[in-house]
Amino acid sequence: MSALREIPCAVITDAVRRLFIEANCELGEDVLAAVSRSAASERTELGRDVLEKIIENASIARQEAVPLCQDTGLALVFAEIGQDVHVVGGLFGEAVQEGVRQAYRDGYLRKSVCDPFSRMNTGDNTPAVIHMELVAGDRIRIVAMPKGGGSENMSSLTMLVPSAGRDEIVKHIVGRVKEAGPNPCPPVIVGVGIGGSMEKAVIMAKKSLLRPVGQASPDERLAGLEMEILKKVNRLGIGPQGYGGDVTALAVHVEAMPCHIASLPVAVNIQCHVARHKEAVV
Numbered sequence: 003m004s005a006l007r008e009i010p011c012a013v014i015t016d017a018v019r020r021l022f023i024e025a026n027c028e029l030g031e032d033v034l035a036a037v038s039r040s041a042a043s044e045r046t047e048l049g050r051d052v053l054e055k056i057i058e059n060a061s062i063a064r065q066e067a068v069p070l071c072q073d074t075g076l077a078l079v080f081a082e083i084g085q086d087v088h089v090v091g092g093l094f095g096e097a098v099q100e101g102v103r104q105a106y107r108d109g110y111l112r113k114s115v116c117d118p119f120s121r122m123n124t125g126d127n128t129p130a131v132i133h134m135e136l137v138a139g140d141r142i143r144i145v146a147m148p149k150g151g152g153s154e155n156m157s158s159l160t161m162l163v164p165s166a167g168r169d170e171i172v173k174h175i176v177g178r179v180k181e182a183g184p185n186p187c188p189p190v191i192v193g194v195g196i197g198g199s200m201e202k203a204v205i206m207a208k209k210s211l212l213r214p215v216g217q218a219s220p221d222e223r224l225a226g227l228e229m230e231i232l233k234k235v236n237r238l239g240i241g242p243q244g245y246g247g248d249v250t251a252l253a254v255h256v257e258a259m260p261c262h263i264a265s266l267p268v269a270v271n272i273q274c275h276v277a278r279h280k281e282a283v284v
Contacts, residue, residue, distance in 0.1 A: 006087065006088040006140070007084075007140035007141075008089075008090045009087055009088070009090070009142060009284055010089075010090055010091045011090070011092040011097035011100075013284050014097040014284060015100045015101040017282045017284050018097070018144060019104040019105045019108065020282070021105075021144065021282055022101070022106070022109070022148060023105050023109035023111070024280045025278040025280040026069045026111055027064060027070065028064050029063070029064070030214075030215075030279070032214040032217075033060075033277045034057065036215040037056050038053075040053055040242075041053035041054055044247050044249050045247070045248055046246060048241075049241045052241075053242050053249065069109075071274075073150040074106070074148055075151075076114065076149050077105075078130065078146075079098050079130055079131070080133050080135075080209065081094070081098070081134045082135050082137045084138065084139035084141050084142060085138060085139070086140035094134075095132055098144075102126075103127070103128050105127075111127070113127040114151065115128065115129070133205060143281060144283075146279060147212065152274060153187065153273050154271075155185070155186075156178075156186040158178055158270050159204050159269045160269075161200070162174065166266055171227075172234065174270075175192065178272075179192060187243060187276070188241065188242060188243060188249075190252070190273060190274060191211055191253050191255065191275075191277050192232075192235065192271075193210040193211040193255050193271040193273060194206075194207050194255065194268070194270055195207035195208075195256075196259075197260055198259045198261055199261070199262075199265075200267050203267035203268065204269040206257035206258070207269035210257045211255060211271060212279055213255050215253045219256055224258055231254045236251060252275065
């Protein structure tokens with residue numbers, strides 16, 4: 003039997019603090035590469051100009067250590083916790099919340115979290131939303147994901163009839179992007195969760211956004227679905243920032259699992275072009 007590895011809460015807090023500041027100021031190389039490819043293929047002058055401005059904005063944000071967007075997001079954390087880890091000095095969740103609190107204070111990031119009824123701001127961008135998974139090993143993998151409100155508002159969960167089939171699933175997802183129009187600040191990344199239960203479909207859709215932009219699903223069936231949906235979405239003509247053009251989405255990422263015989267949950271989680279997330283292993 004292996005001994006438990008102890009990880010102090012302070013280590014977790016420091017990692018979360020750093021990750022949220024970095025995520026808000028540094029756009030990932032995978033996103034930048036996808037935007038650059040799109041700028042080269044976009045046929046409209048205005049669309050190309052928007053994509054070039056996105057690249058310029060990312061460069062300035064990185065160089066000057068300022069946020070990529072004024073909406074610095076609701077703080078989401080995906081944590082894979084090794085079963086041979088013992089967190090000491092407090093609770094894991096409290097350590098994460100303190101890291102978020104410090105990040106939004108020290109990084110001068112906009113605090114966007116409020117009470118759902120009074121709309122009173124909590125003042126420190128907490129509470130963060132934490133998704134935890136127990137895995138093998140003696141490490142903790144932490145992924146920080148600031149999620150903007152504009153794109154989140156365009157996301158949805160629908161319980162399709164079980165007989166809907168592949169074509170209806172594709173039609174629904176493309177229709178959701180069409181309905182969203184310019185609101186989620188395209189070019190977007192479309193995260194999709196199919197199957198499972200109501201809440202599992204939503205989590206799969208969101209977690210799919212952590213995949214490197216444009217990396218196909220290892221499941222050939224899902225990879226083909228991703229490509230089909232992407233082509234149809236980009237034929238909508240919404241274009242960069244909704245000005246029209248060829249590039250409405252940079253990628254479509256689909257995750258799926260079996261579901262109940264009476265159900266067919268389909269979740270669509272749309273991400274704006276500022277697809278921010280950073281990770282660390284402690």
